[in-house]
Amino acid sequence: MSHSISLLARIVASLAIAAGCAISSAEEPKFESQIRPILREYCLDCHGATETHEGSLDLRLVRLMVQGGDSGPALVAGNPDASLILQRIESDDMPPGTLKVSEEKKKLLRAWIESGAPTNRPEPETIGPGIPLTDAERAYWAYRPVAKPSTEIQIDGDRIRNGIDQVLAQAMPQGLRFSPDAPREALVRRVFLDLIGLPPSDEQFQHWMQLAESNWYEQLVDSLLQSPHYGERWARHWLDAVGYADSDGATLADAERPWAWRYRDYVIASLNQDKPIDRFILEQLAGDELAGPKQGDWTPTQIELLTATGFLRMTADGTASGDNSQEARNKTIADTLQVIGSTLLGSSLNCAQCHDHRYDPLSHEDYFALRAVLAPALDPVAWKTPSERLVSLITQAEVELSSKIEMEAQAISAQRATKEAEFIKNALDKELMKFEEPLRTMLRSAYESPVDKRTEEQKMLLDKHPSVNISPGVLYQYLPEAAEELKKFDATIAETRAKKPAETFLQALSEPPGHLPVTKLLHRGDLNQPTREISPGKLSVLVDETSNKHFNDDDPSLPTSGRRLAFAKWLTQTDPPNPLFVRAMVNRVWMHHFGKAIVATPGDFGKLGSPPTHPQLLDWLALDWIEHGWSFKHLHRRILLSTAYRQSSNRNPTGGSIDPDNRFYGRRDLQRIDAEVLRDSVLALSGELKPELFGAPIPLQEDEAGQVRLDPAQPRRSLYAKWRRTQPVALLQAFDAPVMGVLCESRPSSTVAPQSLMMMNNEFLLEQSEKIAKRVISQSGASNTGASNSESAPQAASGWQLPTAPASPWRYGTGTLHKETGKVEGFSAFSQQTQGRSHPGVQVPDATTGWVFLTESGGHPGNPAYPAIRRWIAPESGTVEISGSLSHGSQNGDGVIGSVSSKLGQAGSWRIQAGSVSTAVANLAVEAGDAIDLVLECGQQETSDSFTWTVKITLNPMASQPGEPARNSIVFESAIGFRLQQEDTSALGRQIIAAWKHILHRFPADQELAVLSRFVPAQLELLYREPQRLSSGSTPTSQVLTNICHMLLNSNEFLYVD
Template identity: 45%
Template sequence: MYYRAITFLLTGFASCLAWNVSLNAADSKVTFEKEIRPIFKAYCFHCHGEEKELSGSLDVRLRRLLMKGGDSGEAIVPGKHAESLLYQYVESGEMPPDEKLRLKPEEVALIAKWIDQGASAGPEPKGDIKPGEFLITEDERTHWAFRPIRKTAVPEVTELVKEQNKTDVNPVDAFIARKLNDNGLWFSEEADRLTLIRRAAFDLTGLPPAPEEIKVYLADQSPDAYEKMIDRLLASPHYGERWARHWLDVAGYADSEGYNDKDIVRPDAWHYRDYVIRSLNADKPWDQFITEQLAGDELVKATHASAQKLVDQDPAVCEKLTATGFLRLAPDGTGSSPMDPAIARNQVITETVKIMSSSLLGMTIGCAECHHHRFDPIPQQDFYRLRAVIAPVYDAEKWRMPASRRAALMSPEDKAKAAKLTAEVKELDAEHNKVKAEVTQLIAERVLKEIPESEREQAKLAYETEVKKRSQEQAEFLKKKYPMLDLLVPGRLHLFLARYKDGNELKKRYEDIKEKADKLRAQIPQPEYIRVATEDPQHLPETFVFYRGDISSPEADKIEPGGLTVIGSETENVFPVNNPELPTTGRRLAYARYLTNGKHPLVARVLMNRFWMHHFGKAIVDSTGDFGSRSSIPTHPELLDWLAADFMEHGWQLKRIHRLIMTSRTYRQTSTAHSEKAASIDADNRLLWRMTMRRLEAEAIRDAILAVSGDLNREQFGVPVPVALSDSGIITVGAGKISEDRRELKRSIYIQVRRTQPVTMLNAFDAPSMEPNCERRVFSTVATQSLALLNSEFMRNQSVAFAKRVLASAGKDADDATLIKTAWKMALSAEPSAAEMQALEKSFALQLNEYESKKVKDPRQEALASLCHVLFGTNQFLYVE
């Protein structure tokens, strides 16, 4: 029967397929490259092309191979789908054989349509194609994201030039205007000043604008008042905190190892977080920023053996080594997991490759660990080429546990102080040991006097004999009859001091020396540590493809380090195995320079797409973490390329891009405009005919609450604020109390990120779980968010603090209307409308009456706190217009 001739075996990993195949109109042409081959690739390649032995001798990787048929003859009869064996078996459900893994009806219909239209295909690779050989078609190579970045001329839009001088047109507006104009749309009006400053402040600092900044901006009537406001925000130290949070998401930053329920704390990871904040505040070029994270150790020529010495000699080295903490962010259970150590190590390396590729390349290459990518032109070998790039810092044969991947940090002053105090303690310890021996002898004499005279000499002889040299008879004699003597050794002296504390001067001296030494010892500065990625030049690890991802089944051919095969020529993306000019292999440095040489088609596009998303709430390419063949179609591809090219041409500096985007007419539009025509043409606002209203992220909500209440601790950097499980079962910041240094009130970026203990309030508002990273956040609307804002002790405390701030600002003698207006302006950076004032005054009066009836201590403050609590929960507070 024909069953053997055409066997379409659907493997397990195809179960996650979610094809969005849309059937075209009846007369539209179905293309093999765009529509049919991806179906075959997902369902059939594994048995019919990727393996060295073809099932049924049928190869479906190319149209010309498919047309050869298999053991039982033709698989396709062009123009006649009903007579085609391939169609018969997929339509009947006999293929694939697993009933749970069937082609969808629309996919089967698409295959039938393609056959009926003649089963044609475009140009295909020529020459002999061997089974098992990975194919990349020309169509795959010319996918939009793999093409070179091209900076096209800024379009001239007549309607835009009519409204502005040609030289004043922002390039962003030109590209957006052309698309709007082509679709019968146009820009909405500009937002008012209060809306703009609130939007800009949250975008750049993650905090609401301070009243003083609002006052300065509103009073400035110069033509460039807006631009000056943007520059002040970019110069804010809080800018780095805001934009570091975006990068830390994709980098997978956490303060714990994750991997299992133990979730061991990473006490030193925070130095990397602070490095990112400082780098962004300094507007460090992103090509340098990327290179330092991938290969900071190679930039300073540090190895396992030399890293500590280099740090001690030159503090500047510390920054470069701290940057390599990027390669130490993946979940790591090698120090705590009961799993097979080899499997645990492999998992760490795999997760690191995933983080590296998703953050910098915007590609999902994880499935290529076990097999050729089911959708993208990524052979399994590519995964291991990237793995070979980082293999020297994750050497499975010379594995270093997390606690040993670090270097100590101490300032010259602390080193000098530590040396001085250590020397003093050493002298005291020597004196202390001498006195200890004398005190021990004194107490021994006391104990011996209490022993009957008949056994005293025997006990004395046994005691004075060194423990290791005592005879069995002596040891048993002391243990059974005189255990006090058996226990009396200098290390256990504290057990006897209380009993024999009779004012003896020698014992008092012993205790005084010990106390002094302990006090000095406590004053010795302790080093901090940075997590680093370094190599051991004495051992060069080799990389092999693991058959189906099984570490116990390495294939024979050794894999050299390199980039993705589909991008560039082989000479461009294959790197030295061991650079003789460096004490390290140089692999990561070569890879970083390859990524940032201005020719790579993905890196700048991926970064720019994310930057755009953080300003507009929507990306130009909606699939921010997947630029492969299943990516979303860019809404403005020429704009994305123009921005990416401009970014690289001008030194990879992000603050310049912020200015360009935020000074555009596109960015300054109102978000409240309503147009039935525009809504009917572009309901999702993909073309940006207005600004998109966006909900704040979890951290920005908490930070805004603290800023408005006046409780925000703006101290930067340092050890993470610990999280704790409260008695009520929620994860809180700190232990539910505010410490003297108010560290619990620092910005959310400084809160400890525990993978298994996300802060309950932040979790409610979709703070990501780093497993292993988060390339894009989700924004949900669920009841638990309202509950988190209404029923937490944190919200109650902040509402009271906010009320006190309002009273201090307006004055305790201020009337109700003044208090309400002051609170509204502080919380929302806006003026309340007449209707809003009426509703708030009525609510305030009801609350005041209620608290007065209960005879609380300060009913007016309590009523105001209730109103402040309400403001924290409004959409105007939680969203940015």
């Protein structure tokens, strides 16, 4: 009996069986329905599932129990106390281990033996290997043929819009009804996020809110199903189910898969084309068999078919990363079967790898029959590592072009070699002239002799005079000009070779023609214990006992075995449909639309999984899908047009009391948006999102905190992230994106504290909040029309009492720096402020003053008579310390001169060109109202004189009265001071309302406006009082707007779909 069954699995199965274990006095227990499940759970692993039986005891049939084993008969019908099997079970000798048969089941076994150990039907005279299937096992819901609902679908045009609604309504408890449809604004956002994974733009939202046609909703669904972004959104769901990753995994090396992304792009394109599911699966399981052999160049159709087989190359495979053992190969094959079982069959096949499945009719032989299907392509003996499986896409024309280009490069290389030899000869001649004869001739002879032909005397001579050992590596020491000329040759050679067409590859699966390896059943899954040969075949439970369950070993019409193609056709057959496949597929689609599946365990339809909440709905959807040509888009449309989908998520007391968990779909469940949708939505709101489809993955980086993030220079959809197993992207992982092991059957939807911390502190989200704010500012003049719950919001916000910026100690202008006194004379303040610049004239350059202007971090001087001057006015008396850095970037022009000037004269001066210098000044005394000028002059000319000069002035105030303690220092930063100079609060209220509508597609409610009217002035007061709190480049108003944008991104209204 099994030693290894998991505690949880036994407990769950025991509870499931216990419901049928009550002993009825009117009905005696039967072997097939009540006793065999107990034996299968606890005993048959050792006494029936394998070809050899522990103690020679076989418990699969009653007569075999009577026959017994090494210890004699195990069963004496009618006499429980004489039955060895019951003795061993009741004494807890069996099964071995800590988990024992429950008392309830022991009573059931005793009652069965006492009643004569009856069976429902005569037992067969012979029995093959493994555990035979029973009628009850075949009748389990998952294996039954797909059936139409028992009643006709009747549409009433209101709440019963299609068959989905009728099936659900019929199953509802008395008193439960569908909720009203959600408001239009909620439906628009819901369908956008569901079908394309992006929020509607402001223009799109306004369009769908204002569309007057009665079928606006149907138009919305059809429009989004035609969007190219539909394929991106739904490809992510499929990639989860197949275990997509851009790295091999399995070992710590986690080698990258540079071409896996082509399979991802295949999935996107297939979904956008609405490729029928039967064809979609055929291509992924047997694309190479459909493609046929290469004849010349690969055709576009062949490339697509080969790309599809990436489905079978997604699991971890470390055989090219340090572990090419039989165990590693076997693990890759087992994981591939797990993906097939979970995704395409809704079955936990891996449980049958070592023995018959304990709870489901999936035999050990079934497992290896499916493994035999893959064997010609995934042969653990004739194994190919991931790199060996790559398929080159280079064409014959590209090969010929590369050859031609290489010949050109070789010709240039030959010229270089000739030139190099000439240089070396010249250098040698020059060096030898330093030696007298006959030593000169002796050294030349030694040098020119082949290395392997030199005499000992010659070697010693050259060692004694190393300067004569001139080689290409040291030639530059003798003839520097030669090295430069050879570098030009190298550059030309590199440029020439760069013209070669790049060779690209597919990560595909294919099998050699005529390769038909034998598959043997492994006793208990042990590679070292192969037993009998197994033919490729189907799951026995899905095949009638009178039918052939095997596929042909070899299809004579194909150069390959045809096994995978036969398997794919069996999976996708329609007459009758494969019940596991079609139910598994429909269940997954439903799960992604509703946030919960009809079968809550999409990868396990067996007894250890969850039973279906609505089995009739599962079958109705499956048959409707098949009748409409396996169209994914039809299935989406059918679901989205149902009342069940359109419902509001609002709870009502009646529904809450009847169905608190919403098992019967009396309302819509709130769903948190997926990790990728979160990131993509933020990028869309900031205007940063690049909409291009397809291509190589976005590189990974680490931020300052060591968290993995996506390269910010590539703001593409998260679908295109590099999915490396050992480097999950921190933001995506926090919101339940899978760290890919084998596959992701379904994502959890967690609500944990680290998510809040991530939303508040993540660098990406902080940056994007600022960009959203800037976008709102730039578009704040746009119309505020559209649906809202508070149309007066913009007017209300315009009436907020906002504080104004305090008087600034900074001034910006020009004047004259007196060369003798070092003081500024004739300071004239700039009158214009545009585009982050302060300048004197209407435009820059000005006819009189030239290019003079200042920015928060620097600026440009005018002509020699008009330097750029940043003036600071001391608010009180004390001493000043100045720290800062002056930089000039251009190699052109004649540089700039920076000076610090006060009423005492020049305190410091620095001349600089194309460099940087510290501009520190210490202990400069000032009185209240004194000016300190930061003067920047050009040299003789004002060309190329852009500069950066940011300073920090620290004022140490004088004590108010003699003997009083010193007061705290006050810090003034030039960059912050400039930004405060630009401050204008008049538009802030309107901008906040615009941001609210941009992010949440509505105006703030009255209560929210009341909170904002208090929060915004308080925030401005704080930032005016403590400007050091401002982030780089922000003003108080832009910081407040950024903070509100960030707050809205943290709201449940943004993170959840109604």
